[in-house]
Amino acid sequence: MLRRLHTRLSLGYIALMAGVFLLLGAYLVNYVQDLERQELRARLESQAWLVALAAAPMIGTTEEPNLQEFAQDAAGQIDARVTIIDQEGRVLGDSEAAPATMENHADRPEVAAALSGQIGESSRPSDTLDRTLIYLAVPIVRDGEQLGAARVALPSDQFAGWLRNIVVAVAAALGIAALAIAALSAILAGVITRPLSELIQTARRIAQGDLAARAPEHAGGEIAELSHAFNEMTTTLQANIEAIEAERARLSAIVEHLTDGILIVDDQGQLALINNAAERLLGTPRDRLLNRPYALAVRDHDLAEVIAQAHSGDEPVRRLFEIGQPRRYVEGVAYSIPHRATPVVVILRDVTELRRTDMIRRDFVANVSHELRTPIASLKALVETLLDGALEDEEVAHEFLARMETEVDGLARLVQDLLELSRAESGRLTLSPVAADIRRVAEQVIARLRTQAEPKKLDIRIEIPDGLTPGRFDPERIEQVLVNLVHNAVKFTPPGGIITVGAAAEDDHLVVWVADTGPGVAPEDRDRIFERFYKTDRSRADAGTGLGLSIARHLVELHGGRIWVDGTARPGTTIKFTLPLALEPAPTGDSTPSAHRA
Template sequence: MFRSKLSLALPLAACVAWSALALAWLTEAAAAGGHASSFRAALLGGSVTIAIAVAAVVWRNQQNARRSIQRQLEVLCHIDPRTLADNASGAVPTLDASDAWREVFEQVHLTLADYAAKAQEAELARATAEMRAQRNAQRAEYLEHILSEMPQPIVAVNEFDDVLISNAHATQLFGFTGDPADYRPLDELVKCEQLVELLRETRRRKSLTGRSCEVELCDAGGCTHWYSATARGFAIGTSESAPHGAVAVLREIDSLKDLQRRNAEFVSSVSHEIKTPLAGIMAYVELLADNEVDDDAAREEYLQVINSQADRLQRLVDNLLNLARIEAGVVEVHKTTLSLNELLEEAMHVVTPAAEQRRITLVSDLSELYLGVFADRDMILQAAINLLSNAVKYTPEGGTVTVRSRLHGHQVQVDVADTGVGLSPEDCQRVFEKFYRVKKDQKMAAGTGLGLALAKHIVEDVHGGTLAVESTLGKGSTFHFMLARSAHTPIAADRDALQPALAQTAE
């Protein structure tokens, strides 16, 4: 501003000085009163006029230049920087070609346009980086949510064996406390040396292949669980010298351990079941082979024992094969219309020797009606034998086993009730599982834990019926199954003749 005022003041001062000098000469000439002096005075007066006019023109040009510069500066101060990069729209006014400031302002425009282009690039880069940061933050949030929702505990360590990541299930299992962002040594948080060593070795080996082991851990409630821990290494970065960490995923295998235990018990039970009759058969066969039995009655008794033990083995093998076939869906089913009461009587006849040996009374309470069912004869007979055999096994000597059949609308119900040791509510829920045997009664009778499971498969899966149990601990159990009545079941025309039998259906 000071320089602009000075540039205007200097020409004006020069004009004023020249005019004052001319005026002084004019005054001196007038005082002399000569013609030459008059000419000279006129000349000086014209010079003064010209000087004043020139000064006025210069002043006006200076004012125009000042206003042009001011306008340019105001436009540059208020213009959108995005329009500086392209002046084709005329957003920035240009100076006249004769303006001394034109070249300067054109250079200023070019510089500002370059800065505007760079600012646009920086803004675009900032927006891109911000969007990328938002996506990364969203991806991290998704990953954290996915990890927290995974049912398996997950723990990751960095190159210093500090806990890097742990999901909610791992935090709950190991009882982690404090801020998850604060890295803490693994051995301080996890009190399982086997799992700590697994992660350490996986990290040290820098191997991307998985290593696994089974560990037993105690949860916050004090309950012990078995887990299969699988650890895998990873590189924290892309360079060859990047540090390596390790992550472990734990999968609860309590059910697998229980299955392994039950399989072991099953193998043991099956071995015992097979070994016991085989030992009896081999003993009696050896006696007969050595001709150590002279009495025909004793020889006949030995043969009966061998035959009964062979039947026992046959039933065991049949149970195993039938259960495997039913579960595999390859069992052959031959359904016909048959009398359910006749099958129940045959099943009672099969288990009568075992009941007499334990002095258990078998009671038949079968309906007087013809209870026809559309079923596979051998399978339903096998299910009935299994239920009766189970009742005889777990009924103390002198007890009673009752078989009852009734007609309920379009269904036939069979009850096998005993006065045995009974089942707890927990045992009632699991008694139909494969290989399951009540622990407190295992010494009472040998078995494989397949009989009831096979009976349930036969009744429900093959014939579409239902099989359930009701029991009171210490008083006995009642197993009852229901099957659909055959559509070909004859109905007597004389209802009065069937009144005693129909009365049983209301019981």
């Protein structure tokens, strides 16, 4: 296109200058032709007067027969045809023909004018020479008497040759000027179109994505204004595109980091977008899902049906189903976007934890109800018995009141454990970690629980080496952990069994364990015994609240450690937990923890 514009501009300039030069050439040719004719006439007139002046003495004298020779000599001197004519029109001498063979010239226009005393001129074919001549005749006068006419003539083709030479010269000059103008036109067209070419090249670079490209701004003129406006437009476009890209990147980052899975299905039924959460839920790499039909990509009947229903309807489709490996409970919501290239958007919300939490809540309510039902039922039965008359029997009344005290103590212990667990789970339980000796804490726990172990003749041992690197923990809270662990060991270890409290330093932490020679924990129960109210043997309803190990887990985790059942220990059960090591030595004074914190 630009090349055509350059050509059109060049041809336009050339056509304009050609027209001007044609007009100028025609004017110059006419002007020069007029000048040449005037000069020719003046020359012919001057030559004719000279001939007339020279011939005047010869006419009407005895020398008159010599006029033929005179005409020939004069013609040779002036390089023109010379004719001497008397007053009657007879030819007295002619440089080109014999007078006797020539007609009377009185009727010739130029001769007639000259014989009448005027200067005559004409251009016509010569009957004698059979060619066109230019004639000019003047009167021959001697002593005031007109004797005839002197006529000179030149061939018109000689004048045409002069004119042709002039035309050739003018044409050559105009041609050279035209070539120069054509070159200047091409240069001028290039000067005009070069900024446009630069604009086009810049526009193409921008179209290819180079938003930093700018057109050169030439000084002055409309092209400079156009370049400036183009650059301002490009700057605005670049700013807008950068803002759009930034917004797109921000939205993409938001979508990618959403905890809910996002799927977008285009109008061809193919997956156009999938975020990280959806990729995890589907359990398939993203590159195997994108740009594939959704039914083949997701490979889940429920999800495919949700998408199909949303695609064919106007209302959002909501459904709860399982998906992926391992199976996860997902709430899927799909809705269509009319008149868009992405007609279906699917949101997948993982509700596995919500369902698990809901189940835990239900189990918690059921377990609390169960734990409360038995002692309350016992208390109710005891109170009713006392009201029915047992109160009158002092011995029975005392026994019933003792049993009621036991049930109330159990309820108080349950409430205390629930409050403690609630504080631990909500983060409201505070720690006071210090460098402490785990052996001293273990000795204090054994001292507290030895009275419970003695009736079963249990042997409680401590396997903690002297000089063990101290740990950094809250002694009171870790004593509570050990109390729960040792208390469980005392409850489930058969008479005559052995309970061991040990500790050792490993890497950057302290490992503490409580082992017994009881029946052990089944593998399927090892991960669940730290849950609230979980009991491995439901028949032992009075064995405890089922909250001790859950409280122990939370206290250990608050210290940055972990607690687990060691499945390699045989026989019995070994529960281990870790604590951080202290960088400073433990205090040497009495580190006995205070009473169990409420």
